[in-house]
Amino acid sequence: MKLTLNEEQEMLRKTARDFLTDKCSKKFVKQMEESDTGYSRELWQEMAELGWMGLVFPEKYGGGNMSFLDLAVLLEEMGRACLPGPFFSTVVLGGLPVLELGSEEQKLAYLPQLVRGEKIFTLAWSEPGYYNYSAAAIAVEAKPENGKYFITGTKLFVPDAHIADYILCVAKTKPRGGFTTFIVAAKTVGINCTVLKTTAGDKLCEVVFDRTPVTKDNILGRLNQRQRSLQRIIERAAVGKCCEMVGNLQKVLEITLEYAKTRKQFDRAIGSFQIIQHCLADMATDVDGARFSTYQAAWMLSQDLPCTKEVAIAKAWASQASQRVITLAHQIHGAIGVTMEHELHYYTRRAKAAELAFGDADFHREIVAREMGL
Amino acid sequence: MDFSFTEGQNKFRQEVRDFLEREIKKGYWVPTCDAWVQGFNPDFTKRVAQKGWIGLTWPKKYGGQERSHVDRLILTEEMLRYGAPAACHWISDRQVGGAILSFGSEELKQEFLPRIVRGEIYFGLGMSEPEAGSDLASLQTRAVEDGDYYVINGQKTWTSCASFAHYFDVYARTDPSAPKHRGISEFIVDARSPGVTRIPMVDITGTEAWNDIFFDNVRVHKKYLVGEKNRGFYQVLHQLDYERSGMERLMGNYPLFEALLQFVKENKLSRRPVIRNKLAQLQIEFEVGRLLIYRVALVMDEGRAPNWESAMSKAYCTEFEKRLAAVAMEILGPYGQLTSNSKLAPLRGMALHSYLGSKGYSLQAGTTEILKNILAVRGLGLPAS
Numbered sequence: 234m235k236l237t238l239n240e241e242q243e244m245l246r247k248t249a250r251d252f253l254t255d256k257c258s259k260k261f262v263k264q265m266e267e268s269d270t271g272y273s274r275e276l277w278q279e280m281a282e283l284g285w286m287g288l289v290f291p292e293k294y295g296g297g298n299m300s301f302l303d304l305a306v307l308l309e310e311m312g313r314a315c316l317p318g319p320f321f322s323t324v325v326l327g328g329l330p331v332l333e334l335g336s337e338e339q340k341l342a343y344l345p346q347l348v349r350g351e352k353i354f355t356l357a358w359s360e361p362g363y364y365n366y367s368a369a370a371i372a373v374e375a376k377p378e379n380g381k382y383f384i385t386g387t388k389l390f391v392p393d394a395h396i397a398d399y400i401l402c403v404a405k406t407k408p409r410g411g412f413t414t415f416i417v418a419a420k421t422v423g424i425n426c427t428v429l430k431t432t433a434g435d436k437l438c439e440v441v442f443d444r445t446p447v448t449k450d451n452i453l454g455r456l457n458q459r460q461r462s463l464q465r466i467i468e469r470a471a472v473g474k475c476c477e478m479v480g481n482l483q484k485v486l487e488i489t490l491e492y493a494k495t496r497k498q499f500d501r502a503i504g505s506f507q508i509i510q511h512c513l514a515d516m517a518t519d520v521d522g523a524r525f526s527t528y529q530a531a532w533m534l535s536q537d538l539p540c541t542k543e544v545a546i547a548k549a550w551a552s553q554a555s556q557r558v559i560t561l562a563h564q565i566h567g568a569i570g571v572t573m574e575h576e577l578h579y580y581t582r583r584a585k586a587a588e589l590a591f592g593d594a595d596f597h598r599e600i601v602a603r604e605m606g607l
Numbered sequence: 608m609d610f611s612f613t614e615g616q617n618k619f620r621q622e623v624r625d626f627l628e629r630e631i632k633k634g635y636w637v638p639t640c641d642a643w644v645q646g647f648n649p650d651f652t653k654r655v656a657q658k659g660w661i662g663l664t665w666p667k668k669y670g671g672q673e674r675s676h677v678d679r680l681i682l683t684e685e686m687l688r689y690g691a692p693a694a695c696h697w698i699s700d701r702q703v704g705g706a707i708l709s710f711g712s713e714e715l716k717q718e719f720l721p722r723i724v725r726g727e728i729y730f731g732l733g734m735s736e737p738e739a740g741s742d743l744a745s746l747q748t749r750a751v752e753d754g755d756y757y758v759i760n761g762q763k764t765w766t767s768c769a770s771f772a773h774y775f776d777v778y779a780r781t782d783p784s785a786p787k788h789r790g791i792s793e794f795i796v797d798a799r800s801p802g803v804t805r806i807p808m809v810d811i812t813g814t815e816a817w818n819d820i821f822f823d824n825v826r827v828h829k830k831y832l833v834g835e836k837n838r839g840f841y842q843v844l845h846q847l848d849y850e851r852s853g854m855e856r857l858m859g860n861y862p863l864f865e866a867l868l869q870f871v872k873e874n875k876l877s878r879r880p881v882i883r884n885k886l887a888q889l890q891i892e893f894e895v896g897r898l899l900i901y902r903v904a905l906v907m908d909e910g911r912a913p914n915w916e917s918a919m920s921k922a923y924c925t926e927f928e929k930r931l932a933a934v935a936m937e938i939l940g941p942y943g944q945l946t947s948n949s950k951l952a953p954l955r956g957m958a959l960h961s962y963l964g965s966k967g968y969s970l971q972a973g974t975t976e977i978l979k980n981i982l983a984v985r986g987l988g989l990p991a992s
Contacts, residue, residue, distance in 0.1 A: 234677055235609040236902050242608075302608060490987055505990040510983030511976070517987060518899075518923050525898035532610045546891045601890055602883035605868065 236525060242306045249307055252283065253314035259576050265317035266434025270396050272318030281350025286324060290332060294344035301329075301469070301535035305476045305528060312480030312587075315579045317435070319353045319393035325473040326392070327354020330401055330466050334414060334454030343399065343416070352398040357388035357440050358467070366467060366592040368403065368412055368460040373442060375404040375413060382406070382451075384415065384423075384442040390590075394419065394426045394438035401453065402442065403463060411457035414466075415447045422446070433586035468541065471548040471591040472534055475527040478551045478587045482520045482558050485580045489513065489562045496567075503565070512561045519554035526550050542604035549597035552588040559584050616681055623685040626658065631689065638690030638862045640957050641964060643683075643855045645814055646692025647771050649726075655693065656726030661700050665708060669716055670724035676907035680854060680900065687858035688865075694768055699723045702849045703730040703776050706793070710834030710842050715795065719774075731772035733763040733796070733820060734843060741977050743778075744787045744840050748822060750779035750794060757781070757794065757832070759802075759825040765971070769805050769818030772798050776846075777822070778839050791839035795831045796822075811963045848912050850972045851921035852903045857896040859968070860928055863957040864889070867935050870954060876938065885934045889927075896924045915986025918978040925968040925975065932961035 238246065256276055265271050280286065289304040290296025304324070311320060328347050331340060331354075346352040359365065360372055373386030384404050394400055397419045406413040417424070423445035429437050490513060493504030503509050530547040533540035559581050563570045570577040588594075612620070630636065630651070639646055655661060663679045665671025686693050704723050707715055722728045739746040748761025759779050766775070775796045782790030796803065802825040810816035834842050868886065871877045877886075899920040903913045935958035936943040947956025969975040983989045 234612060234901060234905065236898075236905055238608060490989070493989060502990050504983075505992050507976070507980060507983075507992050510987075510989050510992065511979040513987055513989065514919070514922070514979035514982040517982060518919050521899060521902070521919065522895040522923070525902065526895050528608050529610045529898065532608050536611075543894075546894050549887075549891050550895055595884070598884055598887040598891065601887035602877075605887065605890055606872065607868075607877040607883050607886060 236528070238306060242303060245303060246306050246310060248283070249285075249310035250313070252279075253310060253316060257314040257316050259315070259579060262315045262317055262579060269428075271393065271434070271436040272396065277318060278350050280320065281348070285320070286328075286350050287348030289324065290328060290344055290348055294332075294340060295348040296344070301472075302528070302531050303535075305472070305531040308473055308476035309480035309483075312477030312583075313484045315481070315583055319355065319396060321473060321477070322355035322393040322397065323347060323353050325470055326356035326466075327397075327399065327401055329469055330356065330414065331416065331453060333465065335416075336454070339416070339453065353393065353396055354399045354401065355391055355393045355397040356466070356470070357391045357394065357400050357402040359388065359390050361387055361389050364596065366596055368463045368467075369410075371403055371405055371412060373402070373404045375402075375406050375415060375447065377406075380448070382413075382415070382447045384417070384445040384447060386442055388440040388442070390429070390437045391426075391440045392438070393436050394440045395428050395436060400424070400440065402440075403466075407457050410460060412460060412463055413456050413458060414453040414463065415451045416453045417445065417447055417451055431586065433582045435583070435586055464541070467591055468544040469534060471544055471597070472527065472530045474587050474590050475523065475547045475551045476531065478555050478584065479520070479524050479527050481580050481584055481587065482516075482523055482551075482555055485558055485562045485577070485584075486513070486516050486520050488577065488580075489516065489565050492566055509565055512565060516558045516561050519558050523547075523551045523554045542601060545592075545597040545600035545604065548592060549594040549601065552594040552597070555584040555588055612677075612681070616678060619678060620681045620685060623660075623682055624689075627685060627689040627691055630654070630691070636692050639692070640690060640860045640862050640961055641814075642690045642692045642694065643687060643697050643859060644694050644767050645816065646690075646694045647768070648692035649695055649771075651692050652695040652726040652729075655696065656724065661696050661726055662704055662720065662724040663700075665704060665720060665724070669708075669720035671720070676904040677901070680904040684854045684858065687854055687861050690862040695729045695771060696723070696726055697855075698732065698768060699728070699730040701853060702846050703732075705849050706776065706842065706846045707795075707833060709845065710793070710838075712830070714830060715833065719795070728773040729768060729771050731766045731769040731775045731798070731818075731820075733766060733775045733777035735765045736762055737764055741974055743843065744791070746778060746780060746791065748777070748779040749783070750781050750792060750827070752781075752829075753826075755829050756826045757792075757829065759794065759796065759822045759827060761822050763820040763822070764808075765817045766805075766820050767817055767971075769798075769820060770807060770815065774798055775803075775820065776833075778843055781839075782837050785837060788840045790837055791843075792836050793833040793839040793842050794827050795833060796825060796827050800825050800827070802826075810967065812960050814964075816967075845912055847973060848914050848917050851978070852900075852907065852913050852917040854897075854900050856921045856968070857893065857900060857924035857927060860931055860957070860961040860965070863935055863954065863961050864893070864931055866954045866957060867931075867938065871938065882938060885937070889931055889934055892927045892930065896920065896927050899923055915982045918973070918981040919986065921972065922969070922975045922978040922982070925965070928961070928968050929965045932958060932965045936962050 287296035292298045375382040375384045402415045423443045425441040427439045526547040530543045662671040750757040750759045777794045777796045781792040802823040804821040805818040807815045808817045903916045906913045945952040
């Protein structure tokens with residue numbers, strides 16, 4: 234057992250932190266939030282050159298052959314920097330499912346372009362309605378017709394679909410419990426994409442499929458998969474999101490600590506008051522809990538171990554802990570923390586978005602309950 | 608990062624489980640909440656000693672096994688999972704032995720460690736006093752030099768396991784003129800010394816949980832001074848870091864958790880969303896606490912004394928224990944109030960016992976408030992208040 238990073242991961246962390254400190258200022262984040270595309274092509278290309286897009290993919294696709302655990306370190310740094318753009322969509326939601334489900338031919342076709350930063354991917358999973366992160370709730374249908382399939386229905390909260398080159402669309406292909414993942418060129422006729430206005434400015438989209446034609450070649454892996462075999466996609470996404478949250482929360486803790494040490498009232502640093510100290514102690518405990526439970530799940534994913542329960546524990550914990558940490562951070566910062574002038578709001582808005590992504594605490598608690606045999 | 612155990616560790620865990628299951632099967636004892644601190648069973652302690660499981664991390668020359676703190680955590684985790692009556696040796700094994708190892712003379716090590724390892728002697732702690740709780744440095748018990756001896760006078764309180772203890776690890780003031788942190792020394796006092804009186808105290812559950820210990824001109828030979836004279840306060844802080852480090856802060860009531868899960872399944876309560884939600888939340892909190900405690904063991908295996916890390920895990924975990932008891936009581940409804948000797952009491956009355964007993968968990972070995980101070984100042988670098 235070891236709960237610290239290895240040397241290689243420490244180096245990756247340092248490189249990522251230095252790079253993002255330099256390239257991803259809050260001013261840049263703000264620009265991206267306000268821009269239509271939500272990312273900078275130039276920065277994207279630089280990230281590709283650093284090998285980030287390819288980090289987790291095998292060498293034969295041009296990747297760096299590193300593990301999901303290594304990717305976790307990078308995602309944590311991205312969360313810490315509030316990095317805007319389609320990295321998560323492309324690598325975690327797009328590339329990893331291609332690697333997991335795709336045929337060798339598909340992998341060779343898609344992954345090298347992804348690794349080089351040439352193509353952007355995303356995943357269209359969730360749909361209108363509430364409480365529906367499991368595959369069972371998927372209602373978008375792909376109907377066979379003359380040797381083709383036609384996808385019809387609405388996908389919601391699809392990140393970065395407006396700039397994506399390829400959309401992985403999970404659709405129902407059998408009335409009862411047959412789901413198929415199609416990899417669709419975003420330019421295909423019958424795909425209509427609208428960027429939603431969200432708190433984090435993170436370009437979640439409504440994607441409407443209206444008799445979008447696809448062929449057998451667009452099927453990622455097998456036709457008519459069972460719900461369970463697609464669950465890994467969401468598990469990985471949930472853990473990836475937790476990694477970003479850990480980075481977010483660690484930074485919030487650090488900002489708040491710094492503020493408590495320097496802000497003076499009653500002629501002393503407010504961090505010398507026990508009431509503030511105990512809030513910060515609670516925050517640190519929440520952050521470490523999020524860190525260890527997240528890395529435990531990430532480690533299990535990279536070892537390819539069954540980890541439905543550990544993933545759910547990580548996401549349930551991070552979802553709730555993040556709200557506690559953010560709330561205390563605001564309380565300690567006082568009024569300056571609720572202004573646009575201060576940087577805290579970037580973390581607050583992103584933490585909320587992350588909490589809601591890939592299942593909130595209630596959703597994951599139910600998974601834990603099932604895994605407990607309840 | 609690596610969240611796996613070695614093959615040897617997995618085997619060891621299994622070996623401990625097999626041992627404990629055999630014990631239960633033979634009817635030697637029944638899994639009980641708080642058995643690590645209230646389950647006095649000298650025969651069990653002897654059998655554990657025969658396995659070589661006391662002083663697991665200590666040097667071989669004192670009878671230890673020189674194994675890692677993670678190994679020891681595996682051992683204690685299983686003891687707690689099965690609610691094993693390990694109170695006779697728990698405190699010596701967890702902290703007093705380590706204190707002697709860290710600060711004691713070679714003579715003291717030779718005299719005490721092998722006997723602890725063999726399960727022959729048990730220790731109680733003489734730290735708190737009626738007027739010195741969280742502010743331990745203000746303790747008033749005096750130790751005055753008299754030739755080759757110190758003469759101790761004063762009162763200690765909240766001493767667990769005192770009725771069974773052969774020795775007490777006592778902190779007393781040796782220099783009243785020095786600043787209060789710099790005038791305290793640590794002694795090993797034979798519990799049968801003339802002038803030592805123990806008065807049991809009954810806790811809110813009805814258990815004899817502690818003793819008051821009175822010292823009336825108790826003579827202790829100088830060789831039983833542990834470490835340096837007047838350095839006792841720094842030594843006790845070190846020892847407290849170990850006292851807070853373990854899995855007993857999370858799993859002291861594990862038999863209740865297990866019984867509660869069984870109960871809701873058997874009584875078809877587990878389909879109710881409210882109950883599923885509560886129990887899943889407990890499981891989530893439990894797993895997080897477990898990781899926080901393994902981190903502490905890993906810190907110890909790096910050769911560092913855990914400090915803010917054990918303050919964090921202990922503060923967090925005792926809150927978990929309170930929530931576990933609270934959830935159990937909520938699920939049992941009116942049945943929860945029945946005492947263990949009532950004919951209708953579910954779960955052998957464990958829920959009520961834990962509900963009442965857990966109020967003390969966040970007080971012993973450092974209140975949650977003191978622990979958060981430690982975490983804030985030592986861990987996060989905030990200015991002392």
